[in-house]
Amino acid sequence: MHVENSATVADAPVARLNRSTALKRRSVVLMILLTVVTLGFYYPVWFLRRRAALNSLDSPRKLEAWPFLLLLAYWIGMIAVSFAAGDQPTEVAFGPGAAAVLSLVRIAVGIVTLVQCFYIKDILEDHLAGPEDAISSGLLSDSVQLSRALTFFFQIFYLQYAINRYLARKQPAAA
Numbered sequence: 001m002h003v004e005n006s007a008t009v010a011d012a013p014v015a016r017l018n019r020s021t022a023l024k025r026r027s028v029v030l031m032i033l034l035t036v037v038t039l040g041f042y043y044p045v046w047f048l049r050r051r052a053a054l055n056s057l058d059s060p061r062k063l064e065a066w067p068f069l070l071l072l073a074y075w076i077g078m079i080a081v082s083f084a085a086g087d088q089p090t091e092v093a094f095g096p097g098a099a100a101v102l103s104l105v106r107i108a109v110g111i112v113t114l115v116q117c118f119y120i121k122d123i124l125e126d127h128l129a130g131p132e133d134a135i136s137s138g139l140l141s142d143s144v145q146l147s148r149a150l151t152f153f154f155q156i157f158y159l160q161y162a163i164n165r166y167l168a169r170k171q172p173a174a175a
Contacts, residue, residue, distance in 0.1 A: 015034050021053060021056070021167050021168070022052070022056055023054070025163075026160050026163075027159050040120060043071065043113075043156065044071040044072040044075060047063075047067075047156070048068045049167055050163075051068065054123055054124075055118060057127035058126065058127045058130065059122070059123040059124075059127050060118060061123050062123075063116070063123070067112050067113070071112070074105065074106075078102075087114070090102060114169070117151055118148075118151055121146045121148075121151045121162075124144075124159070124162055124163070124167070125143065125144060125145065125146055127167070128166055128167075130143075144166055146158075
């Protein structure tokens, strides 16, 4: 029985990359198009639609719903402010104080969103590393390390690329 366990561990790196997850392949180009066409509404939807699947991955980190609901509420609020302002700039319609508050809220929501992207990056790395790699790190480690710079600049688009590359179920080929 001891021999079987060692064989399982030896095959673990390959098995980790081939494990089926609830995450699905999505076209990154289509995601960019949806983000533009929906004026950013797709962004919080991406997080909310993948939250349960990301939380089911092998990681001690789990995603809360509130940051993504905050992003969604911010988006809806900005649409309401735009309609209320009409053709006028926000500073003219609501005053410079309200415009400054909206700018601070925009910055805060942007920071929360960026932090959540890095949190998802860590969840993906934890899952791909598996429990046996928790101790090993360094040059000889075969665990996948996602790019911090690409996560910072491309956020959900890079994360979806990583999901497509390492975790997504293979779609059956069209006949």
